Amino acid sequence: MLGLTSTNSTEERDPDQEESQTTDPNKRIILINPLTQGMVVIEGAASLESLLRDMGNKNGQPPASKASIEAMPSVEIGEDNKDGECAICLEEWESGAIV
Structure with a gap:
């Protein structure tokens, strides 16, 4: 499944809400795998190399200590x-x- 984010104008934002340091929403792609419930967010300046590097990072449990x-x-x-x-x-x- 592929999702693209839409733009939000700054006038619609709550003034009390903190600003986040993210890239322009127009330059962001979200890939969702419904089978594994995994999600990958590709920022606008991301290359294929950085995408593969991010996908290679597994967030599982570390191995047991000796x-x-x-x-x-x-x-x-x-x-x-x-x-x-x-x-x-x-x-x-x-x-x-x-x-």
């Missing part, structure tokens, strides 16, 4: 759990294995 991984408890796989598989590496569990 200390937090080492603090996780170890579990021994028993006979009743041997038919499962590891959610990370997808290897089948073996009875007696410690994960």
